[in-house]
Amino acid sequence: MTSPKPKSHVWTTLLNEYGMVLVLLFLVITFSAMTLQQMDSTGAEAGREVARLIADQHGTSAVVAVVTATKGGDEEFAVAANSALQEAGVTVAVTISGSPPQVKQALEAAVVKHGRIDAIAATGDSAGLTLFDRIEGVGSEKCVSVEPSKWPKFAKAENILNVANQTAVYAIVAIGMTLVIITAGIDLSVGSLIALSAVTTAAVIQMNGGGDAGTGAIVVSCIAGLLAAAAAGFFSGTMITAFRVPPFIVTLSVMLMARGLARRITDEESISDLPQKFRSIAGSTELNLLGYEFGLPNPVILMIVLYAIAHLIMTKTIFGRYVYAVGGNAEAARLSGVGVKKITLIVYTLCGALAGLGGILQASKLSGDPKLGVMFELDVIAAVVVGGTSLMGGQGRIFGTLIGALIIAVIKNGMNLMKIGSSDQQIVLGAVILIAVLIDTLKRRGEGA
Amino acid sequence: MVNTSPLLQMQGIEKSFPGVRALSGVDLTLQRGEVLALMGENGAGKSTLIKTLGGAHQPDAGTITIEGKLVSLSSPTAAIVAGIGVIYQEFNLIPELNTWENIFLGREKSGFFVDRSHERTRAAELFKQLGVDIPLDVPCRRLSVAQQQLVEIAKALSQDVRILVMDEPSAALTPQEVEKLFTIIRDLQTRGIGIIYISHRLDEIFNIADTITVLRDGQYVGDAPAKEMTREKMIEMMVGRSIENEFPKQAAEIGEPRLVVDGLCRGTAVRNVSFNVRRGEVLGITGLVGAGRTELVRLIFGADRRDAGEISLDGESLKIRSPQDAIHAGICLLTEDRKSQGLVLCRSVRENFGLPNLKQFSWFGAIGQKRERDAFGQYVDSLSIRIPHQEQLARNLSGGNQQKVVLAKWLQQNAKTLIFDEPTRGIDVGTKHEIYQLMNRLAADGTSIIMISSELPEVLGMSDRILVMHEGQLKGEITDVKSATQEHIMETAIG
Numbered sequence A: 001m002t003s004p005k006p007k008s009h010v011w012t013t014l015l016n017e018y019g020m021v022l023v024l025l026f027l028v029i030t031f032s033a034m035t036l037q038q039m040d041s042t043g044a045e046a047g048r049e050v051a052r053l054i055a056d057q058h059g060t061s062a063v064v065a066v067v068t069a070t071k072g073g074d075e076e077f078a079v080a081a082n083s084a085l086q087e088a089g090v091t092v093a094v095t096i097s098g099s100p101p102q103v104k105q106a107l108e109a110a111v112v113k114h115g116r117i118d119a120i121a122a123t124g125d126s127a128g129l130t131l132f133d134r135i136e137g138v139g140s141e142k143c144v145s146v147e148p149s150k151w152p153k154f155a156k157a158e159n160i161l162n163v164a165n166q167t168a169v170y171a172i173v174a175i176g177m178t179l180v181i182i183t184a185g186i187d188l189s190v191g192s193l194i195a196l197s198a199v200t201t202a203a204v205i206q207m208n209g210g211g212d213a214g215t216g217a218i219v220v221s222c223i224a225g226l227l228a229a230a231a232a233g234f235f236s237g238t239m240i241t242a243f244r245v246p247p248f249i250v251t252l253s254v255m256l257m258a259r260g261l262a263r264r265i266t267d268e269e270s271i272s273d274l275p276q277k278f279r280s281i282a283g284s285t286e287l288n289l290l291g292y293e294f295g296l297p298n299p300v301i302l303m304i305v306l307y308a309i310a311h312l313i314m315t316k317t318i319f320g321r322y323v324y325a326v327g328g329n330a331e332a333a334r335l336s337g338v339g340v341k342k343i344t345l346i347v348y349t350l351c352g353a354l355a356g357l358g359g360i361l362q363a364s365k366l367s368g369d370p371k372l373g374v375m376f377e378l379d380v381i382a383a384v385v386v387g388g389t390s391l392m393g394g395q396g397r398i399f400g401t402l403i404g405a406l407i408i409a410v411i412k413n414g415m416n417l418m419k420i421g422s423s424d425q426q427i428v429l430g431a432v433i434l435i436a437v438l439i440d441t442l443k444r445r446g447e448g449a
Numbered sequence B: 001m002v003n004t005s006p007l008l009q010m011q012g013i014e015k016s017f018p019g020v021r022a023l024s025g026v027d028l029t030l031q032r033g034e035v036l037a038l039m040g041e042n043g044a045g046k047s048t049l050i051k052t053l054g055g056a057h058q059p060d061a062g063t064i065t066i067e068g069k070l071v072s073l074s075s076p077t078a079a080i081v082a083g084i085g086v087i088y089q090e091f092n093l094i095p096e097l098n099t100w101e102n103i104f105l106g107r108e109k110s111g112f113f114v115d116r117s118h119e120r121t122r123a124a125e126l127f128k129q130l131g132v133d134i135p136l137d138v139p140c141r142r143l144s145v146a147q148q149q150l151v152e153i154a155k156a157l158s159q160d161v162r163i164l165v166m167d168e169p170s171a172a173l174t175p176q177e178v179e180k181l182f183t184i185i186r187d188l189q190t191r192g193i194g195i196i197y198i199s200h201r202l203d204e205i206f207n208i209a210d211t212i213t214v215l216r217d218g219q220y221v222g223d224a225p226a227k228e229m230t231r232e233k234m235i236e237m238m239v240g241r242s243i244e245n246e247f248p249k250q251a252a253e254i255g256e257p258r259l260v261v262d263g264l265c266r267g268t269a270v271r272n273v274s275f276n277v278r279r280g281e282v283l284g285i286t287g288l289v290g291a292g293r294t295e296l297v298r299l300i301f302g303a304d305r306r307d308a309g310e311i312s313l314d315g316e317s318l319k320i321r322s323p324q325d326a327i328h329a330g331i332c333l334l335t336e337d338r339k340s341q342g343l344v345l346c347r348s349v350r351e352n353f354g355l356p357n358l359k360q361f362s363w364f365g366a367i368g369q370k371r372e373r374d375a376f377g378q379y380v381d382s383l384s385i386r387i388p389h390q391e392q393l394a395r396n397l398s399g400g401n402q403q404k405v406v407l408a409k410w411l412q413q414n415a416k417t418l419i420f421d422e423p424t425r426g427i428d429v430g431t432k433h434e435i436y437q438l439m440n441r442l443a444a445d446g447t448s449i450i451m452i453s454s455e456l457p458e459v460l461g462m463s464d465r466i467l468v469m470h471e472g473q474l475k476g477e478i479t480d481v482k483s484a485t486q487e488h489i490m491e492t493a494i495g
Ligand SMILES: Nc1ncnc2c1ncn2[C@@H]1O[C@H](COP(=O)(O)OP(=O)(O)OP(=O)(O)O)[C@@H](O)[C@H]1O
Pocket: A001, A447, A448, B017, B018, B020, B021, B022, B040, B041, B042, B043, B044, B045, B046, B047, B048, B049, B089, B386, B395, B396, B397, B398, B399, B400, B401, B426, B428
């Protein structure tokens, strides 16, 4: 019976597939609206912005005058512009605040004294004065000011990049967790494996000269960290497949053992004497996009690449299909010729390896600290679950997890910007996770399970 | 005052699922003491209709009256209270609970420390009444499909019902158990209980039914007293065309032995079984429930580990340790329990079809989805699988259509030896016919086929040779199938 899909069906499918994206969009818009800030043409913020514009346009050799009236915010503008200009190495010829005749007089004096004025940092009102054109060597075209505008703090490029950077490591580790949960398993050890990998990497660097270690040593140490975590994942997988110990128990044990091991390796110390090259792993790459230059954090780049690969693997390859089948019905999968044990083993090993990668990034960002990644697994599991992957196994999407990780990061960041206390943040996050699972359960019931 | 209104009346029942109109205005009337056979092709809407009666689905429109009173069956509990007992097509047993705990689930006497010994005794009585020997204290997941079915029947019988609905209760049973079931049904009938009986086995319908109601594509087609109905007429009402010959067996040219099994053993379930199947041959294996047929083929397929025995294919000795090995060698098994062993219910039908076949469609591990879709599309047509689209979840298919998906997935393998464990379980007459023709074609291409079936007419109609099993051993071999009879087989099977 191939009846055409009724309209309502199309809508429910859309909601099912993209519901989480809508939630994310909603959050972004809400937080943008709630962190909306008035930016005036005067005041400290405007002063700094004007200084930045002048420094960009004219370079450090410029001679600049700062001109304001005496209204509210003007003094802050003058002070902020002054200090920002000086910080940028620009010469401030004169700072004038007063009535138009006073301005005219002081400016003329400054032109005489310095021979020229290249730019005038002005508040919005002062920039409107006509007197500039009447002074020799000056002109109203030299005035730089900002338009009064509103700009949401949340939606600033800087803040968005910051959110992405903070999410990246969670999101990368969550790829492995997604696979594990799709097989109807769980991995509680990822937080500890981050620490294990971080200290292993840092310890190997230390053995090879610490802060002076060369590129070769860094590569070797990263491989060591990755392998340590992957081996732990392989161990979990072996216990689960060969001895049928429940994943919860196995990975709980590995979580404890890996943490203890990490602490032993460094004797409870944190290794922070790391070479600059290693530090730059989690640094930024300068990109030029449509003429707009910005630094994209390497973890974010890595995250995007890994998600693209994982998505292709899970949707387009035999391996991905098998992972879903193993989680949906292991017995049916086995009787269809799927190597259930092999697949499970690979999945846990991959999950360990990705946690290891997370550990290397954390070590590069922070240090080789055995206390890294405590409670990390809970955030990662939350991201996976919020992203719509069912703990029953057999269902879930890689990009769902990315959206889930972003939702959690956006909520955290938004609440920080709104200066909500960490206790209230916890309450909200807990509720969000619960609601996400509730939606999933209701959806499932709708499908007649 | 004698109530003259019918026991049950369902009127204008409608039900839609996303993309599927399962029922569009179905009427049904059931009298006291009547056995009503509900007939229709796979996906006609039979199970959906009785799920609305059992309170498992809420109809979109329509009314249900019991003894003239309008009832609202908003939940399974409401249906039980209204005196409706339902045996669903898909079992609802809790795998970890034992048989009697399952039978009395939800109806335990309340209280903290309950003496449950009488429940156990009552369960034993029910099994005795059914004439079956089912262990009382083992968890239900360890029971065979047929045994689980019998537990479901016992569960329904243990309730005090006015209306008893059975959705394909006999699909997994052998004639012996079916006969016992019929004795019980006739007894219930004399006590004024109305029974709705669903089955794709036409013989049974003529044996037990008083009236026959036919559905097609979610619509009421008609009803008639069973006495006035003929087999041909009923088939035509169901499938909309007539079928000449129910078992269109075409003997293929039978060649060399292909699969040779020697001295296969596993515990007491399978004891020293040796046989062979030749090229182009259809070998029927039959026997009573628990005779070890399923266990035997699972050993050949590597699904269970064997204690001893040799297996060879085309003269080559095989080391089969897992289903993977067996499939690789060219042996495929269609398992008897589609829900727990055949399908990944939470995935789409296309993915289920592809599961053992992905290597055929792939290039270095990347799946050619179009090739997979096209291959499956051919089976959707040839087996008339009713799905709104290939992405439909396997869970949402009717029982018979699920079976067809499993069948398609193994047919695509082009195996040298195909083992079918109850291949037509729950499949309608029209499609059965298609499947039989498919078997003919496969045999003509030299495939050897092992077919386990509890449905004796099918075994007799389609096999070239029949093996009869009893208590894990081969009890007899029937080479002259044409002159064999059902009685003959049953005698051998009982031992
Ligand atoms: N939960 C569901 N979601 C979507 N479609 C469904 C669902 N349940 C049933 N259907 C569809 O409704 C139609 C009727 O199904 P139903 O199970 O009633 O058939 P049936 O007559 O019992 O068939 P069979 O003989 O194969 O058991 C089928 O097309 C089936 O795919």
